[in-house]
Each structure stands twice: as C-alpha cells, then as structure tokens.
Amino acid sequence: MRSSGLIARLRVRTLLLLVSWLFGFRLLAQSPEWKEFFAMPDLISTMADAGDYLWMGRFSVYKFHKPTGTLQRYTKLPAELRNSGLSCMTVGSQGDLWVGGSNSIGKFDGTSWAAYTLPTQYSAMITCIHSGTRVNEVWVGTFLLGVWHFNNGTWTHYNRQNSGLPDDEVRDILLDGQGRVWVATRSGVALYDGSNWTVFTSQNANLPSNYCRDLDLDNQGRLWVLTYDGLARYDGSSWVSYVFSRIPSFPAGFFPSRMESAPNGRIWLAGEGSAFLVSFDGNSFQVFNRQNTGVPLSATTCLLVDAQGRLWMTGEDRQNPPPGQYYKGLIRYDGTTWTIFRDTYNGLPFDYYIYHIASDSSNRIWMSLSYGYGPYGVDPYYSLVLFDRSNWRIYTPRNSGLPNASISGFVIDRQGRLWIATDGAGLVRFDGTNWTSIRASASTFPNDTLTAIHLDAQNRLWVGSIRGLSQYDGSRWTHYNVLNSGLPDNHVWAIASDAQGRLWVGTERGVACLNGTNWTTYTSSNSPLPQNEVWLICSDRQGGVWMATDGGLVRTNGTNWQVYNTLNSPLPDNGVSAMAVDAAGNLWMGFYMHGVARFDGSSWTFYNESNSGLPYNYVSAIAVDLTNHKWIATEGLAVFREGGVSISSLPRSEGPLKKFQVSPNPAHEQVMVHFHTEAPVSASICIIDLKGRVQVAQNLGELPAGEHWIPLSLPNLSNGYYILQATTPHQIQSFPLIIARP
Numbered sequence: 001m002r003s004s005g006l007i008a009r010l011r012v013r014t015l016l017l018l019v020s021w022l023f024g025f026r027l028l029a030q031s032p033e034w035k036e037f038f039a040m041p042d043l044i045s046t047m048a049d050a051g052d053y054l055w056m057g058r059f060s061v062y063k064f065h066k067p068t069g070t071l072q073r074y075t076k077l078p079a080e081l082r083n084s085g086l087s088c089m090t091v092g093s094q095g096d097l098w099v100g101g102s103n104s105i106g107k108f109d110g111t112s113w114a115a116y117t118l119p120t121q122y123s124a125m126i127t128c129i130h131s132g133t134r135v136n137e138v139w140v141g142t143f144l145l146g147v148w149h150f151n152n153g154t155w156t157h158y159n160r161q162n163s164g165l166p167d168d169e170v171r172d173i174l175l176d177g178q179g180r181v182w183v184a185t186r187s188g189v190a191l192y193d194g195s196n197w198t199v200f201t202s203q204n205a206n207l208p209s210n211y212c213r214d215l216d217l218d219n220q221g222r223l224w225v226l227t228y229d230g231l232a233r234y235d236g237s238s239w240v241s242y243v244f245s246r247i248p249s250f251p252a253g254f255f256p257s258r259m260e261s262a263p264n265g266r267i268w269l270a271g272e273g274s275a276f277l278v279s280f281d282g283n284s285f286q287v288f289n290r291q292n293t294g295v296p297l298s299a300t301t302c303l304l305v306d307a308q309g310r311l312w313m314t315g316e317d318r319q320n321p322p323p324g325q326y327y328k329g330l331i332r333y334d335g336t337t338w339t340i341f342r343d344t345y346n347g348l349p350f351d352y353y354i355y356h357i358a359s360d361s362s363n364r365i366w367m368s369l370s371y372g373y374g375p376y377g378v379d380p381y382y383s384l385v386l387f388d389r390s391n392w393r394i395y396t397p398r399n400s401g402l403p404n405a406s407i408s409g410f411v412i413d414r415q416g417r418l419w420i421a422t423d424g425a426g427l428v429r430f431d432g433t434n435w436t437s438i439r440a441s442a443s444t445f446p447n448d449t450l451t452a453i454h455l456d457a458q459n460r461l462w463v464g465s466i467r468g469l470s471q472y473d474g475s476r477w478t479h480y481n482v483l484n485s486g487l488p489d490n491h492v493w494a495i496a497s498d499a500q501g502r503l504w505v506g507t508e509r510g511v512a513c514l515n516g517t518n519w520t521t522y523t524s525s526n527s528p529l530p531q532n533e534v535w536l537i538c539s540d541r542q543g544g545v546w547m548a549t550d551g552g553l554v555r556t557n558g559t560n561w562q563v564y565n566t567l568n569s570p571l572p573d574n575g576v577s578a579m580a581v582d583a584a585g586n587l588w589m590g591f592y593m594h595g596v597a598r599f600d601g602s603s604w605t606f607y608n609e610s611n612s613g614l615p616y617n618y619v620s621a622i623a624v625d626l627t628n629h630k631w632i633a634t635e636g637l638a639v640f641r642e643g644g645v646s647i648s649s650l651p652r653s654e655g656p657l658k659k660f661q662v663s664p665n666p667a668h669e670q671v672m673v674h675f676h677t678e679a680p681v682s683a684s685i686c687i688i689d690l691k692g693r694v695q696v697a698q699n700l701g702e703l704p705a706g707e708h709w710i711p712l713s714l715p716n717l718s719n720g721y722y723i724l725q726a727t728t729p730h731q732i733q734s735f736p737l738i739i740a741r742p
Helices: 002-023 079-084
Strands: 034-037 046-050 053-057 061-065 071-074 088-091 097-100 104-108 113-117 126-131 137-142 147-151 154-158 170-175 181-185 188-192 197-200 212-217 223-227 230-234 239-243 254-261 267-273 277-280 285-288 299-305 311-316 331-333 338-340 354-359 365-370 382-387 392-395 407-412 418-422 427-430 435-438 450-455 461-465 468-472 477-480 492-497 503-507 510-515 518-522 536-539 545-549 552-556 561-564 578-581 587-590 596-599 604-607 621-624 630-634 636-640 657-663 670-677 681-688 694-703 706-713 720-728 731-739
Touching: 046 097, 046 299, 046 311, 053 088, 079 104, 079 113, 097 126, 104 126, 126 170, 137 170, 181 212, 181 223, 188 212, 212 254, 223 254, 254 299, 267 311, 354 407, 354 630, 365 407, 382 407, 407 450, 418 450, 450 492, 461 492, 468 492, 492 536, 503 536, 503 545, 536 578, 578 621, 578 630, 587 621, 587 630, 657 731, 670 681, 670 720, 681 706, 694 706
Parallel strands: 046 088, 088 126, 170 212, 354 621
Antiparallel strands: 034 636, 046 053, 053 061, 061 071, 088 097, 097 104, 104 113, 126 137, 137 147, 147 154, 170 181, 181 188, 188 197, 212 223, 223 230, 230 239, 254 267, 267 277, 267 299, 277 285, 299 311, 311 331, 331 338, 354 365, 365 382, 382 392, 407 418, 418 427, 427 435, 450 461, 461 468, 468 477, 492 503, 503 510, 510 518, 536 545, 545 552, 552 561, 578 587, 587 596, 596 604, 621 630, 630 636, 657 670, 670 706, 681 694, 681 720, 720 731
C-alpha cells in the first residue's frame, strides 16, 4: 500500500508539473495569449508629467510609474503619428494624453487613440502642444505655420497675416492662470486673451533677445521666457532681464534650449556645450556637467520638473560614448542622486535589431542584437542576450569574449555550448563560462565572414561563409565548395537538415541537398524554385523543407514542389523574413512589414498589430520554445501561445544530477539524455504521457561520478507532449519532451 501510494503521489506531481509547464496553469486561471518585452527607451523626444506617472515617447508612447519604476508601452499609435515620430505631448484637462507629430495631433484616453490632422496643404512641423481649459481643447504651435487651436473637433488658425502673432515660427505655448495664451516665437512673445493680441519684444519689454525658445510659470505665477541671449521675467506689470553674458556665473560655451521652473522657485536650463544642465536662483547660476556629476551627458534634449521638484530628463553623450550608449534614456535627479534608468533596467538592452532567437535545453531564450550605427560616428553595438524567464543577462564585447562583429547566427549543441557565427570574426564557442575564438585557417574554415550556422542530428556543426560550406565533427573540419561538391555557389545563406537527415544548403545561385555523400543541385532552371537566391531554410515534421526566396515561399521533399506567392496564396509579401515550425507542425513565418502568419498545410492565419497583441508588423526572427511559445522579434520581443502565455521558469530539483539536458527536442526516433554526477549514484529514466502513464523506462543502475550520455529510444510513441523524468534516491528531475515524427 505504501509503495502504490508513493507511485500515485509521483503521478499526481508529474501531472501538476506537466500542466504547469505546458499550459501555464490555464486550467486555474486563463493567461493572455500575447506578452510583450521591450527596452527602457533610449531615444526620447518628449515628456509630460501626470502625477505618479511620467509619459514619454518618440515612435511609441511609454508610461513610467515613478514610485516603482514599472514601464508600460503603447505601440498602436495612429499611422500619421508613428510615421513621423512624436515631437511634443501634454496632459489634457480630463487626464487624456495629447501628442503632436508632423501635420497631426493625437489623443489617447488610456485605451484608444484618435488622430486629428491640421487642415492645411502645407507640411506642418509641430513644435509644441498645450492643453486648454476645456474638454478636447489644445493649442498647437508649428515651425512655420503659426498657431492652431483645436476645440472639440474644430480648428482655428492664427498666423502673421490674420492675427497679431509676430512670427509663424512658434517655439512654445503656455496658458497662464487666467486662461490666457502665451506664445514664444522667433520675433518675441505674444499674449492672446481670447480677443486681442499683445506682443512683447526687446524694444518694449526688455527681452534679452527677440528669439524666444521656451516659456514657464514659477511658483509665484510669474512668466519666465528663455531667449537666445538670456532670461526674462514678467510679473504682470514689469519685465526683468537676465542677460547671460552679463552674469559671471553663467558658464561660457553653454547653449540652453529648454527651461523648467521648480516648486522652490529655481529655474532650470537644459542644453549642450560646456554643461548639460544649469540652475538659476535669481542671482547666480549653478553648473552641472560631466566633470562635477559623473553623468555621461553632453546635451540634455528633454527636461521636466515634477511637483516634488525632481528633474526628469534625457540626453546624448557625444564624447566618444561606448557602443550603443549615445542616447542615455531616462534620467532622474532628486537634488542629491542621479539615476540613469537604462543602466538599472532588467530587460532588453534595445528594442530593435533582434536578428536571431533560440531556446536551449533548459527552455532559456537566447537572442542576438545589433544596435546599428548612430550619429557622430558611433560604433555599432553587438550583444548576446540570455533570458532565463526571470532575469536578463547581456553579453557584449566589453564584458565577455564576444567579438565586436555582427552575429550571423548561433546554435546550441548537446553539451549546452553556444556556437556563434560572426560576420568578420569567425566562430565563437561559449560554454557558459569560457569563450573560445576560432578563426579561419587551413585547418578550420576558409573565411571569417560566416553567413550561416547549423547543428545536425549527429551533433555535427555546419557553417556557411562567402567561400563555401564547412563541417566540424568534433575533431576535424571538412570544407566544401563549388569545386569539390554540388554547391551551386560558394556564397552560402542558409543551412538546415530535414527529418531524413539530408542537409539543405541555400546559396546565391540555388540550393544543394547532401544525402550521405551524394549531392543534388536545384535552381530555377531545373526545378520550380522561383528564384536562385535562397535566404532561409526550415525543416518541417513531414520530411520536407521550406525555403524563403524573393519570389515566394517554397516547400519540397526533394521530389514534390509547392510554391506559395502573392498570386496563388494569401501571402501578403513574397519576401519572408523569418521561419519556424511549432510542436503541432505548423509553419510560422514573419514579414518585414506584414506581421506573422501561421500555415497548417491547408489554411492560413495572420497576426498583425491590428488584430493581435503583436506590437509591430516588422518581424525579423521567430523561435518556438519547449513549451510551444512562439518568440517573435519585432521592435522588442513578443511571445504568443494559443491558450495562454506562461513565462515562468521550468522547475529544477536540487540533487546529484547536474547539467541535465535532453536533445534533440523535439525528437522523433531517440533522445540523448545528458547529465553530470559529482558522486556515484543509482538512477533511472522514464517517459510519461499526459495521463501520467509510463511509456518508456530504463534502469541505469549504479552510475560512477562524471559525465553521462544516455540514449533513449522512442518506440511507437505518438506525436505530442511528454515528460522525461530522471529519478535518484534523493531527486526527481523532470523535463518537457516533444515528440514530432515526420
């Protein structure tokens, strides 16, 4: 009875683990089918304060919770605003967010967006936006088209020709406590009381300069004006001028462009040059620069002071910044401490240029990122990112053995080692601790410009380059080119193995299939291949391969060919940017402008930013993990699973079995179980189905200390999900297993 009770408890535990992993406890609580990961934004063009929250944005809008540091991203902006980017924002009288871009403004109520286009035939660069006193009312300033008043759907235009506005180049708009509108222009400050316009210039108001850049009200309700040559203060009856060149404490070489008034009455100036920030108490200036703060800023591009007197800003580092560090993202100064939130954010380092994704045997997610080139000759920033489903670890050329070269792809072998192909720095191997660089030579591969990488079912490594194909069997390298093989061209773009063990190689001039020692070459001349350039190859569960070309998508098993394009299928584009096959055998594909598609062999399903949780239609990579989550690289990272997403880590029991791994996974004929024991131990392994029934069992007996590789056959098991379980007297180690036979 005691033995049967133990078995029953083990079955219950196994079933609970299986339900937890595969369905994310969706029997207990339904999870959303989409989840999004994104970076703390580095490039911010505008900010607005909303109490405990800070709004900021550029091409997306972010809502930052000040007390906790949590961040929300809103990507589904109207096309008019997303395409141009945001230049300004303000919080309306009802708490709605209003934003301005090029020719259009938008309103976000926390759920949905509404866009309103300026009624003009000319291009209107919106420079500022300020909420009015009524619902759905804002004032909008433009670069060369004056001021526009939007009141509940009705536009009114004010310019030099039809009003007292002194200049159509508007830099800022402000509403005072009486509801009057103040406008900063290149030719002075204008006041509009709803009927009349009054203009203040250096001739009649003691302004240091007529070129006015920014406006704000201090804690006494006085108006402050930032001009090109100094500050001016207006108390409603008289003006006081503060000319920069006449105040000794003003830093030479500092060029302010933004101004904010703090609750304590200090005036803060943001700009560039010899300082990135300056404060003014009415008598003297205090300077904040790289030398006396340690903050790596050369210029502050946005500045906001909240009700607590804390400064929120963003800026640029133009003095030889580290790769990828030109834009600094969100920074806070509380009067004592500086906080750069991008440096403390646990997440993606950047939202864009995720080129490759893979899931390892522990269901962790690896991805490669490239920041690209920035202004002022900033070097590209390459990184490898590991997400263990709780925390993010970022490997860069500065903190690891990763070379500063673009990553062409990577694979994970049975030992859990990462093999990384680079564009210019050869091959890199990472075992979790040590980095090993393998460069081109007579005994390895012929060129360091690697273009593709693949690991076959025999754990052999294949790398493609601009000079052919190379194979590494663990001890020696073998090289293939157009002279000694069936390769149609030496420039290799893609490599994959099918379920029959054949190797498929995509090149500039067709695709080659290696079956044992026999080569077969397919081109557009001798096969239905629509174009010779084959960019991607992906194998399916039925023994075929899918190939992406600029002429459409192709599936073949070497005998039968099917071509899918925009003319004979629902494909939105002939160019496919990413491919992966899920546990059910569905093909997932991404597009550069059209989101994601799923094809089950007969029907198509499309996911885009309009009908799903996909944040953007741009997709650069797709991977399927061990629990059938689809990881989609876009501007950030999206995760999708039918029935609900569960990102929690796979449980791991402590005990004598270490480095527990199962490969291949998915499997079809057999799996290799690998683990390490630090001391002799007795062990057994088994495979259990969804109902808790043991399908395969193997007693391993007494194992010595060391590394162990245990092959386990999979006779007559149906396709689907299982649990592979290793048991010792002190430990039960479980792992999800997918069986997918062709």
